[in-house]
Amino acid sequence: MNxxxxxxxxxxxxxxxxxxPRERAPRPELEERVVAALQARGLLHRHRPGGVRRWIGLAAGLAAAFLLGYWLGARREPEPPPQPPLGQWLLLLYENQGPWPADLTEADMPRIVEEYRSWARENAVGGERLELRGNRISLVAGEIDSQIVPGPEDALYLGGFFVIQAQNLEQARTIAETCPHLKYGGIIEIREIADMTE
Amino acid sequence: MEESLEDRRLALAFLERGDEGAFRALYRRHSPRLNQFLLRLLGGRERDAEDALQETWMRAVERLRQFRWESSLRTWLGGIALNCARERRRQDEGGEASEMGEAAAPHVEREIDVDRLEGAIAGLPDGFREVLVLHDVEERTHEEIAQMLGIAVGTSKSQLSRARRALRVRLGEGGHEQQAV
Incomplete structure (x- = not known):
């Protein structure tokens, strides 16, 4: 002291x-005011746009069936759209069927699933995994053509999708680039969902 | 320290991705302490404290990339908050308040009501209040205070002595206002 x-x-x-007292919580409204002020100055993004992940080239061909099986139960509840002008975008998640990266084992699955879960919580308003075995047919002019629907045995197949919100393709791409799917060797196709409302 | 690591992790997430969630987590971790600190420095004026807290975060975000983590994030934020409070006072009052008379007052030997103490601190001149809050409430060292306030260590010590005497005068008065001189 003295x-x-x-x-x-x-x-x-x-x-x-x-x-x-050493602490006193400010009014909750202040947090929103601060966040809005930071966004107005371009210091904070509403969603995590992020740069290209460093690990995109980490591995080709993580066994997607195993991964998506876990992922189904982990999907989050959709949240309301933050802004009316945002459009909806579909992220089609294609999987590469190939050898697992040498440094990953099945023991890593819970951590990987949590990565998908965490990403979905932050970025997606919806998503589903697609059933990986059976019930896959294509109808071509009323005829069944099973040859044109790829499955897990194929080099590339559709394993699931996310729905995100973004103002334009560039923003959708920026969000998609943060998806852990890329880091594990998957491919993401981005498609805009047409607005059919009046 | 685990707390420091968590701050660092959140700050990194925010800097790398502009992650709103990471920012909100940082805000919620540190704002209650900063808010109380600012309220005390600003004599209990809640609106001014809110404005200063917002400005603290704006500046912190702008400068976070330059923060070297040589001190804790809490200490760093406290320094920014102190400057924001000082600027807020200058805007409101047009300058630093004058110092208070320091008639000798005995130590307070009876139990002190917290509200009364808070009121007595709020009534101190700004310079006294800053040093007393930083040293006796926030538990900063004289070296830290000297750095934060841009004064000599000896000045911090003498200011604290005078601030404590002024506080005792106020407590001895039973909460009556004392004329600043």
């Missing part, structure tokens, strides 16, 4: 100072 003993705090003074 160098002069006579100016030291008395025990009562010390107790009173120690009893003063």
């Amino acid at each position: 160098s002069k003993p006579s100016e030291e705090l008395s025990p009562q003074e010390q107790r009173a100072l120690a009893a003063l």
Whole structure:
């Protein structure tokens, strides 16, 4: 405290100072005000746009059936669209069937599933995995042509999708680039969902 | 320290991706402490404290990339908040308040009501209040205070002594206002 003993705090003074509150939560509205001010200055993005992931080239061909099987139960509840002008975009998740990366094992699956789950919570308003076995037919002019629907045995097949919201293709791409699917060797096709409302 | 690591992790997520969630987490971790600190520095004026807290975060975000993590994030944010509070006071009052008379007052030997103490701190001149809050409430060292306020360490010590005497005068008055001189 102070160098002069006579100016030291008395025990009562010390107790009173120690009893003063050190924290007081600001009004909740202030958080929204600060976030809005940061966004207005371009210092904060509403969604995590992010740059291209460093690990895109990590591995080709993670066994997607295994992954998506976990992923189904992990899908989050959709949240309301943050802004009316945002359009909806479909991220089609294609899987490469190939050898697992050497540094990944089945023990890594819970962590990978959590990555998908976390990403969906932050970025997607919907999503589904597609059934990987059976019930896959194509109808061509009323005829069944099973040859044109790729499945897990094929080099590339559709394993699931996410629905995200973005103002334009560039923003949708930026969001898609943060999806862990890319890091594990998957391919994402981005398609705009047509607005059919009046 | 685990707390510091978490701050660093969140700050990195924010800097790398502009992650709103990471920012909100940082805001919620540190704002209650900053808010109380600012309220005390600003004499309990809630609206001014809110404005200063918002400005603190705006500046912190702008400068976060330059922060070297040589101190804790809490300490760094506290320094920014202090400057914001000082600027807010200058806007409101047109300058630093004058110092208070320091008639000798005995130590307070009876129990002190917290509200009364808070009121007495709020009534101190700005310079006294800053040093007393930083040292006796926020537990900053004189070296830290000297750096934050741009004063000598000796000045911080003498200001604290005078601030404590002024506080005792106010507490001894039973909460009556004392004329600043």
